[in-house]
Amino acid sequence: MDIKLKIWRQKNASTKGRFEDYELRDVSPEMSFLEMLDYLNKQLIEGGKEPVTFEHDCREGICGTCGLYINGRPHGPQQHTTTCELHMRAFKDGETIVVEPWRSKAFPIIKDLAVDRSAFDKIMNAGGFVNIDTGSAPEANNIPINKKISDRAFDAAVCIGCGACVAACKNSSAMLFVAAKVSQFALLPQGKVEAAERVQRMVEKMDELGFGFCSNTYACEFDCPKGISVEFIAQMNREFLSAKLCAHKGH
Amino acid sequence: MKQSNFKLSSLSHKTILALAGLFLMLFLCTHLLTNLLLLAGDSRAFDAAVAFLSSNPIIKVVEYVLFAGFIIHILMGVIVWINNSRARPVKYYVAQGSETSFFSKFMIHTGLIIFTFLVIHLINFFFIKLGWVALPDYAKDTHDFYSMAVVLFKEPLYVILYLVSFVFLGFHLKHAFQSAFQTLGLNHDKYFPAIKVIGTIYALVISIGFSIIPIYFLFFH
Ligand code: HEM
Numbered sequence: 001m002d003i004k005l006k007i008w009r010q011k012n013a014s015t016k017g018r019f020e021d022y023e024l025r026d027v028s029p030e031m032s033f034l035e036m037l038d039y040l041n042k043q044l045i046e047g048g049k050e051p052v053t054f055e056h057d058c059r060e061g062i063c064g065t066c067g068l069y070i071n072g073r074p075h076g077p078q079q080h081t082t083t084c085e086l087h088m089r090a091f092k093d094g095e096t097i098v099v100e101p102w103r104s105k106a107f108p109i110i111k112d113l114a115v116d117r118s119a120f121d122k123i124m125n126a127g128g129f130v131n132i133d134t135g136s137a138p139e140a141n142n143i144p145i146n147k148k149i150s151d152r153a154f155d156a157a158v159c160i161g162c163g164a165c166v167a168a169c170k171n172s173s174a175m176l177f178v179a180a181k182v183s184q185f186a187l188l189p190q191g192k193v194e195a196a197e198r199v200q201r202m203v204e205k206m207d208e209l210g211f212g213f214c215s216n217t218y219a220c221e222f223d224c225p226k227g228i229s230v231e232f233i234a235q236m237n238r239e240f241l242s243a244k245l246c247a248h249k250g251h
Numbered sequence: 252m253k254q255s256n257f258k259l260s261s262l263s264h265k266t267i268l269a270l271a272g273l274f275l276m277l278f279l280c281t282h283l284l285t286n287l288l289l290l291a292g293d294s295r296a297f298d299a300a301v302a303f304l305s306s307n308p309i310i311k312v313v314e315y316v317l318f319a320g321f322i323i324h325i326l327m328g329v330i331v332w333i334n335n336s337r338a339r340p341v342k343y344y345v346a347q348g349s350e351t352s353f354f355s356k357f358m359i360h361t362g363l364i365i366f367t368f369l370v371i372h373l374i375n376f377f378f379i380k381l382g383w384v385a386l387p388d389y390a391k392d393t394h395d396f397y398s399m400a401v402v403l404f405k406e407p408l409y410v411i412l413y414l415v416s417f418v419f420l421g422f423h424l425k426h427a428f429q430s431a432f433q434t435l436g437l438n439h440d441k442y443f444p445a446i447k448v449i450g451t452i453y454a455l456v457i458s459i460g461f462s463i464i465p466i467y468f469l470f471f472h
């Protein structure tokens with residue numbers, strides 16, 4: 001298939017970017033979206049031009065680095081699919097595909113399509129961990145956990161930190177990501193211990209970094225490649241409210 | 252944890268917005284019930300309700316709470332909106348195509364339309380009661396809301412403004428009802444689908460309920 005591409009090019013954070021148009025022939029429908037970009041870059045390099053910078057690592061939907069905003073949707077048109085798992089068969093022959101970076105004040109552009117998502121790391125550093133030394137792997141049945149609860153914690157823990165929720169949200173809100181992390185810990189006994197402090201710290205950090213507020217538009221859930229539910233946002237709201245109302249001073 | 256200078260978090264802003272919004276939604280119910288008495292055929296039932304509401308000391312207090320509720324809700328709504336409009340300085344080239352709760356994108360717009368209506372509404376009724384606006388000659392006294400309503404609802408332009416406002420109020424409420432529950436952490440697979448349905452019914456009842464009244468007076472009175 002032949003496609004037309006409109007790709008955002010920007011030298012670095014401080015220069016102005018612009019769209020660049022490309023035409024690509026003989027693209028195989030079996031190529032992944034990133035393989036298509038590799039194919040484009042090969043041609044650019046052979047023509048003595050600067051290749052398009054984009055992020056990727058695992059190329060199997062688990063690392064969360066590959067987010068691109070494709071034709072108005074984070075990770076492209078296919079639900080529950082990361083950019084690296086998206087295939088060219090999802091597009092039509094002759095189609096124009098517009099590729100943009102995540103747009104958010106909290107995610108400044110590094111180069112072309114690569115954005116700096118260290119804001120997420122800062123939120124994790126503010127509380128996304130368990131402080132107690134849990135030692136080596138404990139005996140599985142020492143701490144009884146309801147299967148439904150552990151499944152729920154797992155549903156939250158599948159978040160890969162890709163930032164599509166921020167990219168999809170009209171307010172650039174990071175609520176779905178933070179909610180997934182807060183809930184994953186709050187649901188399990190080891191994480192419960194510090195739950196009240198954790199949620200307050202992570203929310204405070206999230207606000208400080210310039211993410212927007214949540215308008216409950218639910219675009220995040222729709223475009224999350226892992227299908228994280230907005231019920232976790234409600235869970236975080238509960239955790240936060242009870243921490244503010246019930247936790248003692250200093251906690 | 253460190254409690255530095257007094258600064259409300261995003262979630263606290265939203266919680267206050269939602270609580271004030273829920274309170275306003277309750278108020279709309281009582282206001283609708285009172286207004287429906289206008290349809291009783293003559294002014295007796297409505298006048299009796301106005302007399303009760305105007306003389307009851309508890310209602311006097313509630314009036315101030317209601318004012319505060321509006322001011323807090325509007326203030327929080329505007330703060331949330333300002334913050335959100337700063338979070339994405341460079342917009343996308345292709346408009347966002349994700350499926351969303353449609354009316355959630357226009358809350359500030361529907362809110363400001365409601366606010367405009369509210370100001371006109373207060374000038375026409377409440378401020379007369381307070382003596383801030385002169386009593387129109389057709390009204391018996393400052394509590395004669397029945398006559399004031401009858402005269403206003405004979406005015407097609409006012410009726411159109413009224414109806415349009417309530418359509419937009421309906422849009423605001425369609426998103427707002429379930430959103431308030433989500434904000435307060437009350438989203439749960441057991442009852443959230445029901446909350447969404449109740450919210451849609453609530454929005455319809457409020458906007459249709461209020462709209463019947465001017466239509467009745469314009470065409471059938
Ligand atoms: C009787 C009138 C009103 C009622 C019953 C009402 C109710 C509500 C409720 C329940 C919410 C949901 C809160 C949440 O998302 O958690 C809401 C949101 C909102 N309201 Fe109102 N509201 C009214 C009037 C207004 C007015 C006059 C404004 C003027 C600015 C306004 C601005 C907003 C905004 C901007 C939001 C959404 C904030 C966001 O994006 O998260 N509302 N309203």
Ligand code: SF4
Nearest residue numbers: 159160162163165224
């Ligand atoms: S919640 Fe979903 S969209 Fe957001 S960072 Fe996690 S995996 Fe990505």
Ligand code: FES
Nearest residue numbers: 059063064066084
């Ligand atoms: S490259 Fe790892 S998730 Fe796409």
